[in-house]
Amino acid sequence: MNANDDQVTIDDDAVVWSVATEEISERLAEQPLVVVMHGRGSHENDLAQLFPFLPAGCVYASLRAPLSGAPYGMGGFTWFTASGAHGPERASVDDAVAAVIAWLGRAEGRFGAPPAIAALGFSQGGMMSVELMRAAPHRLAAAVNLSGASAHGPVGGDEVLTERRPPLFWGRDAADPIIDAAAIARTEEFVPGHFDVTARLYPGIAHSISREELVEVSAFLSEALRLDGSVD
Template identity: 35%
Template sequence: MTGDYTVEWTRPETQREGTPLAVLLHGHGANEQDLLGMVPGLPSEFTYASVRAQVSMGFSAYTWFDLDVERLAYSSAAARQAVDDLWEWIDSVRGQHSSVTLIGFSMGMAIATSLLRSRPEAFQAVVGLSGFAVDPQRGEGIEGFFDDEALRARHIPFFWGRDQADPIIPEDMVEYTHRWANSTVDLTKVLYAGAGHGVVPQEISHVGEFLRMAVLGRRVSPQRSH
């Protein structure tokens, strides 16, 4: 589904030129308001753009692609279509900014990692929270779409925050994501006990430190846990 996206911006258009852009990608059943509460805890140098997924679930709830919630089953081809559609919007705004970073929560992390894997050269850094990376074996139509070899060569900084006891993301998705991330990106992985399927204040603080280090160049880094 192509077309215009509903986007919540933290700066007016006249103040965005030359700033680093961070694109916020919400989870299944949420909307563009969902991740804006993180912004006050993140570096003010960025322009933040929170994008609403285009598949409506009713009652102000949206999803990036269809998902069997009970089994968390999905088609990688459906994920690819969502990413293809989002590229049109990203390409329309990225030239105004000094860099582009992605911040995705839950299914939004699946979209963020898929964008990164399809065009690694386009991004400065990526943050994934309580989510997963798309397994190309889950369905047809995604063969050749990801370029993990090119991604591996670029050493993109990647922050992955989650609770080891996350009740939503199945273990097989976590294991696949862990294998993929360890082999392709410059991984900072931090576990947050008690976060569940959510984001806690300490995590937001760590994401802010990561953005300062990976994008703004300040030497501050959260503790790593592999």
């Protein structure tokens, strides 16, 4: 395991890939990489169950969040420490984002750089998808935020995002019982000025992911990552 008590680090050995290890380099030479991030209190095998419902023309890597949920009275893993009045503390978000970016560097060093990278996450993982784009706007081509929000506070890449406006899919239930109204309002204010947003509401899914949503996510990724071979 890579992580230790003093450093927020992604465990390379815990990553669940959509293809066999011996195939990763060959596939990434031609296919985009989608970094998949679970929600609070879950684990890397959770969203890996979605791989069969997502476009076949990508390589997927489902990461384990770097922090144990035990100190917060839950099982599984979490991306951030306990939240403050405005959601996760900025420093904790930045640490988690830096850990994923460092993992990307290690993965590219081992398997080679893919033609494009996207991020997909649920709940806390959805926030991570948005925040990865904010921190590394030139490294990621697109993001999928499922039942998540953006974090508070400015980020260095925000100005670049206003110019690039990369594609972002934001799917949720307006009656989501987990994500509070202040987080939704903050996200509704932030994302339109920084992303080309595809926003979808799915009544009745609460804090979950539906098959209908996955169909639209697949279409979004196919277009955003140009899986049909189209170019500008």
